[in-house]
Amino acid sequence: MIRDARVLRAGFVPREVEHRDAEVNHLSSVLEPITNGEPADTAIVTGPSGTGKTCISQFVTERLREEVLDVETTYVNCWRNYTRFRTLYQILDDIGATIDIHRQSTPHDELVDRLQQHDGLRTVVILDEVDQLEDPSLIYDLHSLPQFAIICIANKEEDLFGRVDDRLVSRLRSSEHVRMDKYRDKQIYDILSARSKWGLDENVITDDQLYQIADAAAGDARLAIGILRTAASTADRENHDRITDEILRDAAEDARAQIRQKSLDSLTPHQRAVYDIVRDHGPVGPSEIHDRYLEKVDDPRTKRTVRTYLSKMTQYNLVKSEGTSRDRQYALLTGTTQSPAK
DNA sequence: AGTCCACAGGAACTCAGGGTAG
DNA sequence: CTACCCTGAGTTCCTGTGGACT
Incomplete structure (x- = not known):
C-alpha cells in the first residue's frame, strides 16, 4: 500500500515543484546575488494556506545550497516561535551560536548583537507565518544585517504590512514580492498524482478519487495531501489493497479535524x-x-x-x-x- | 445631533518563574 | 546564598469606533 511515507508527510519538499515555475524562478532570482557572494534582497512570499509558499521557499533554498558551497539556510516557523526571543534564539541555534546563551536570562539585545557579530556563512532565513510574530521589529533587525537574506512568508500582504512600523513598511514595499494563488483542481490533481506515484503502490487510488480529494481540498495542497495521507494510512491499517470511497469520505473529515486538533492542543x-x-x-x-x-x-x-x-x-x-x-x-x-x- | 454603551486592542505596569553573577 | 536580571502572562488604564437610544 504505502511505498514511501515520506512523500506524504506535511513538510516534504519534492524534487520537482509542480505548477510553480514562475514563482520558483522569481524567488531564485531574488537570491541570485548570493551565488556571487553578494547580499540578497528581502523576499516576501504571500498567498492563502496550502498554496506552496513554504514548499517553494525550501525548494529554492535547497537548490541554492546545491549550487553554492558557502551558504547556510535556516527555517523558523513564527507561529510556533512567536516571541522575538524565541525566533532569534531559533535562528542563532541553527547557525550554531547559542552555546553560551541561556534561555531565561539573556536580554533580546544580546541576541541581536550575536547575530550582528555572526560573520560566518551567508545565511538565508525563512520566516514562515511571519504575520504571527507578536513583535515584527525582528524583521527590521534582520533586514539591516547584510549577511542574512530573508524570505518572509505570510498569508496576506496586509496582515504583514498592517503591523509593522512605517520605516519598515517602506523598506518591505521595495522588496521583491512573490504572490501565490490557490491551486486549481487540475493542479492539485497533478500534485497528488505525483505524490501517489512515489508514495503509494500502483492502483491504490483512482484518478477519479484524486479529483475528489482535489475538490474537497478547495485549492489547498497541504489539506489535499493530508487527506491522501489519512486515506492511505486508514486503508493500510484495515488491510485493504486499495482506497475505497468510504475511506476517502472519512479521510476528508479526519484531515480537517486533525488540523483543528493541532491548534486546539496549543x-x-x-x-x-x-x-x-x-x-x-x-x-x-x-x-x-x-x-x-x-x-x-x-x-x-x-x-x-x-x-x-x-x-x-x-x-x-x-x-x-x-x-x-x-x-x-x-x-x-x-x-x-x-x-x-x- | 448628542449621549451612552459595548467592544477592540495598544501601552505601561506587575508579578512569578527561571536563570545568573559574585 | 543573595541580589539581581529577563521573559512572558496577565492586569490596569486608556483611546477610538460605531450602533442604539433619546
Whole structure:
C-alpha cells in the first residue's frame, strides 16, 4: 500500500515543484546575488494556506545550497516561535551560536548583537507565518544585517504590512514580492498524482478519487495531501489493497479535524474554556462569553485577557468574529479550509 | 445631533518563574 | 546564598469606533 511515507508527510519538499515555475524562478532570482557572494534582497512570499509558499521557499533554498558551497539556510516557523526571543534564539541555534546563551536570562539585545557579530556563512532565513510574530521589529533587525537574506512568508500582504512600523513598511514595499494563488483542481490533481506515484503502490487510488480529494481540498495542497495521507494510512491499517470511497469520505473529515486538533492542543485550559463556550453557545457576544466564563472556571481572567484569547483563536481560525461594536458575535469556524495561520 | 454603551486592542505596569553573577 | 536580571502572562488604564437610544 504505502511505498514511501515520506512523500506524504506535511513538510516534504519534492524534487520537482509542480505548477510553480514562475514563482520558483522569481524567488531564485531574488537570491541570485548570493551565488556571487553578494547580499540578497528581502523576499516576501504571500498567498492563502496550502498554496506552496513554504514548499517553494525550501525548494529554492535547497537548490541554492546545491549550487553554492558557502551558504547556510535556516527555517523558523513564527507561529510556533512567536516571541522575538524565541525566533532569534531559533535562528542563532541553527547557525550554531547559542552555546553560551541561556534561555531565561539573556536580554533580546544580546541576541541581536550575536547575530550582528555572526560573520560566518551567508545565511538565508525563512520566516514562515511571519504575520504571527507578536513583535515584527525582528524583521527590521534582520533586514539591516547584510549577511542574512530573508524570505518572509505570510498569508496576506496586509496582515504583514498592517503591523509593522512605517520605516519598515517602506523598506518591505521595495522588496521583491512573490504572490501565490490557490491551486486549481487540475493542479492539485497533478500534485497528488505525483505524490501517489512515489508514495503509494500502483492502483491504490483512482484518478477519479484524486479529483475528489482535489475538490474537497478547495485549492489547498497541504489539506489535499493530508487527506491522501489519512486515506492511505486508514486503508493500510484495515488491510485493504486499495482506497475505497468510504475511506476517502472519512479521510476528508479526519484531515480537517486533525488540523483543528493541532491548534486546539496549543490552547491553555482557560483559552480552552472560552473556546468551549463559543462552541456550545455560539454565535455569542463578548459579554455573554465572559459571563459564562466566570461561571465556569475558578480564578477567572479579566475581560481584557479573554479578548486577547478570542483574537488569538480568531487568528488560529478556530473561531470567527462577525460584526462590529455592539453586534459583535463569535462563532465556531467550521467547514472550509482550516489552517493554523490566518 | 448628542449621549451612552459595548467592544477592540495598544501601552505601561506587575508579578512569578527561571536563570545568573559574585 | 543573595541580589539581581529577563521573559512572558496577565492586569490596569486608556483611546477610538460605531450602533442604539433619546
